[in-house]
Amino acid sequence: xxxxxxxxxxxxxxxxxxxxxxxxxxxxxxxxxxxxxxxxxxxxxxxxxxxxxxxxxxxxxxxxxxxxxxxxxxxxxxxxxxxxxxxxxxxxxxxxxxxxxxxxxxxxxxxxxxxxxxxxxxxxxxxxxxxxxxxxxxxxxxxxxxxxxxxxxxxxxxxxxxxxxxxxxxxxxxxxxxxxxxxxxxxxxxxxxxxxxxxxxxxxxxxxxxxxxxxxxxxxxxxxxxxxxxxxxxxxxxxxxxxxxxx
Amino acid sequence: xxxxxxxxxxxxxxxxxxxxxxxxxxxxxxxxxxxxxxxxxxxxxxxxxxxxxxxxxxxxxxxxxxxxxxxxxxxxxxxxxxxxxxxxxxxxxxxxxxxxxxxxxxxxxxxxxxxxxxxxxxxxxxxxxxxxxxxxxxxxxxxxxxxxxxxxxxxxxxxxxxxxxxxxxxxxxxxxxxxxxxxxxxxxxxxxxxxxxxxxxxxxxxxxxxxxxxxxxxxxxxxxxxxxx
Amino acid sequence: xxxxxxxxxxxxxxxxxxxxxxxxxxxxxxxxxxxxxxxxxxxxxxxxxxxxxxxxxxxxxxxxxxxxxxxxxxxxxxxxxxxxxxxxxxxxxxxxxxxxxxxxxxxxxxxxxxxxxxxxxxxxxxxxxxxxxxxxxxxxxxxxxxxxxxxxxxxxxxxxxxxxxxxxxxxxxxxxxxxxxxxxxxxxxxxxxxxxxxxxxx
Numbered sequence: 050x051x052x053x054x055x056x057x058x059x060x061x062x063x064x065x066x067x068x069x070x071x072x073x074x075x076x077x078x079x080x081x082x083x084x085x086x087x088x089x090x091x092x093x094x095x096x097x098x099x100x101x102x103x104x105x106x107x108x109x110x111x112x113x114x115x116x117x118x119x120x121x122x123x124x125x126x127x128x129x130x131x132x133x134x135x136x137x138x139x140x141x142x143x144x145x146x147x148x149x150x151x152x153x154x155x156x157x158x159x160x161x162x163x164x165x166x167x168x169x170x171x172x173x174x175x176x177x178x179x180x181x182x183x184x185x186x187x188x189x190x191x192x193x194x195x196x197x198x199x200x201x202x203x204x205x206x207x208x209x210x211x212x213x214x215x216x217x218x219x220x221x222x223x224x225x226x227x228x229x230x231x232x233x234x235x236x237x238x239x240x241x242x243x244x245x246x247x248x249x250x251x252x253x254x255x256x257x258x259x260x261x262x263x264x265x266x267x268x269x270x271x272x273x274x275x276x277x278x279x280x281x282x283x284x285x286x287x288x289x290x291x292x293x294x295x296x
Numbered sequence: 297x298x299x300x301x302x303x304x305x306x307x308x309x310x311x312x313x314x315x316x317x318x319x320x321x322x323x324x325x326x327x328x329x330x331x332x333x334x335x336x337x338x339x340x341x342x343x344x345x346x347x348x349x350x351x352x353x354x355x356x357x358x359x360x361x362x363x364x365x366x367x368x369x370x371x372x373x374x375x376x377x378x379x380x381x382x383x384x385x386x387x388x389x390x391x392x393x394x395x396x397x398x399x400x401x402x403x404x405x406x407x408x409x410x411x412x413x414x415x416x417x418x419x420x421x422x423x424x425x426x427x428x429x430x431x432x433x434x435x436x437x438x439x440x441x442x443x444x445x446x447x448x449x450x451x452x453x454x455x456x457x458x459x460x461x462x463x464x465x466x467x468x469x470x471x472x473x474x475x476x477x478x479x480x481x482x483x484x485x486x487x488x489x490x491x492x493x494x495x496x497x498x499x500x501x502x503x504x505x506x507x508x509x510x511x512x513x514x515x516x517x518x519x520x521x522x523x524x525x
Numbered sequence: 526x527x528x529x530x531x532x533x534x535x536x537x538x539x540x541x542x543x544x545x546x547x548x549x550x551x552x553x554x555x556x557x558x559x560x561x562x563x564x565x566x567x568x569x570x571x572x573x574x575x576x577x578x579x580x581x582x583x584x585x586x587x588x589x590x591x592x593x594x595x596x597x598x599x600x601x602x603x604x605x606x607x608x609x610x611x612x613x614x615x616x617x618x619x620x621x622x623x624x625x626x627x628x629x630x631x632x633x634x635x636x637x638x639x640x641x642x643x644x645x646x647x648x649x650x651x652x653x654x655x656x657x658x659x660x661x662x663x664x665x666x667x668x669x670x671x672x673x674x675x676x677x678x679x680x681x682x683x684x685x686x687x688x689x690x691x692x693x694x695x696x697x698x699x700x701x702x703x704x705x706x707x708x709x710x711x712x713x714x715x716x717x718x719x720x721x722x723x724x725x726x727x
Binding site: 389 | 579580581582583584585595596598600601602603604605606607608613617618619620621622623624
Binding site for chain 2: 131183186187189190193194197198199200203204206207210211213214215217218221222224225226228229232
């Protein structure tokens with residue numbers, strides 16, 4: 050157990066293991082994405098009310114789900130970095146932030162595109178969209194704070210504190226925004242509410258969600274490898290790697 | 297030569313010190329209030345002077361300005377002490393930093409939040425807020441600005457070591473201010489429409505309790521990181 | 526007789542900044558009666574070491590530091606509030622020491638040559654005088670361990686002599702002093718020299 054933790058703290062070991070995980074995870078991710086997308090976009094029946102435009106949920110929902118989960122991954126890495134002072138947790142946290150921000154942006158963008166045919170407008174201050182927007186701000190705050198520090202170690206610790214503060218606040222913000230929306234919901238825009246989803250639409254959606262989780266993991270591992278190389282640029286193992294021209 | 301004071305006595309000393317510092321520069325207390333008044337004057341210019349329209353926007357507008365004027369001052373909580381080295385001494389003090397940080401926040405609220413609460417009825421009248429909403433505004437600001445000071449101090453602690461923390465701090469803490477804004481302005485809105493305001497104040501009070509319990513932890517951690525950077 | 530327990534012990538400290546190693550495996554112990562001068566050229570890590578020993582730096586180094594008993598650390602910055610008078614600065618100090626009576630504060634200010642300046646705003650004092658306000662804490666604080674970063678900066682020659690005899694008095698009374706300074710101490714007491722040089726410690 051302890052030897053595992055010890056290994057986890059070793060940059061070359063982490064670099065290597067991330068590489069071997071990627072070797073298997075990357076093909077799985079690509080296959081899951083392609084299968085899920087083709088299944089969802091071509092082989093499911095159109096929605097009886099929304100027609101084909103609903104199909105954007107195969108991008109929108111997975112992006113939103115994984116973006117939110119990504120914040121918790123980042124905060125968990127931050128907690129590990131603060132409690133056990135594990136430098137590799139810093140690397141994981143720094144790697145997760147921009148990916149989470151990007152996925153949040155994708156979720157917002159697809160939500161907006163979906164809104165045009167559904168509600169007739171690009172942007173609606175709907176509870177979920179507003180919450181996603183706040184999530185984007187939280188991610189951007191972490192990224193901006195990291196970039197503002199010259200000392201990258203202090204930057205990681207500060208971001209760890211900020212992401213934990215954000216984690217405590219996310220449920221409060223979500224609940225507040227939900228409540229706020231229920232108070233102000235304009236009568237002109239009517240939602241279907243918690244509609245049930247047919248299993249023929251659900252399975253491709255679940256596959257896409259899984260694929261997005263894998264995509265997040267792949268992007269995070271790649272980011273971590275790049276960050277490790279940058280941090281350890283002056284050490285022996287990186288020089289050796291560069292000399293070998295290894296991948 | 298005497299033994300170090302207990303945490304409570306030390307916190308009292310810190311609050312006295314911060315208040316004394318603030319009263320030596322009274323303009324720093326007045327500035328956020330003047331800012332508040334000026335932004336109030338912008339709204340009729342932007343929205344038009346129709347009294348009923350102003351009244352409709354008043355709950356939200358008053359709360360947003362309160363939030364902004366708090367935001368402007370939150371950067372200063374630890375800035376001066378960081379610049380002159382006092383913060384190093386505070387971190388080395390044997391008393392728990394959790395409580396010392398809380399003392400700083402308390403003093404900050406006393407010189408920024410409390411004056412705002414006291415003067416808010418005047419601004420409410422300027423924006424044609426119906427009389428029924430004035431008490432709710434003051435009470436919600438009383439609880440809400442304390443939460444804002446606590447949350448703002450987290451941002452201040454995390455950015456105090458950075459030369460240009462001012463813009464960054466807004467990016468960090470504005471999203472965290474949103475729940476307070478939602479319930480604060482809803483409280484005033486409720487009072488105007490004749491709905492009981494108790495539940496809203498209770499939720500703001502719950503937020504305040506949570507913030508008192510948790511924010512100083514983040515502030516203490518942030519200060520230790522910033523002093524090291 | 527067993528040697529007294531150290532007030533400060535550091536084991537195998539290693540610090541690198543920006544990929545450059547400042548010191549490696551530095552160990553030291555400071556006990557009652559030690560007057561230690563930390564020397565070395567600029568940029569060798571004296572202040573960094575002092576901040577690690579004081580507990581202000583918590584990240585970015587390897588090794589362990591143990592302290593027993595209270596500590597008084599005076600850094601580069603004077604920690605003097607310009608808007609407060611010297612008396613208020615000492616009475617409302619954030620360092621967490623006990624509250625001092627008026628007489629004690631006046632005595633300490635007199636010792637550092639600020640008699641008559643107790644109640645003027647500190648921003649009217651010169652840089653050297655402001656540093657003296659900070660140094661007055663040496664007379665007020667009962668901490669046995671002093672970590673002083675360049676205590677003689679902006680202090681005139683007479684003041685430097687007086688400070689040096691205060692250090693001797695402190696260590697003879699069972700305290701310990703670790704200071705950084707580029708000027709040699711002219712004291713009638715054995716001074717331990719700790720020299721940091723590029724990339725190593727001796």
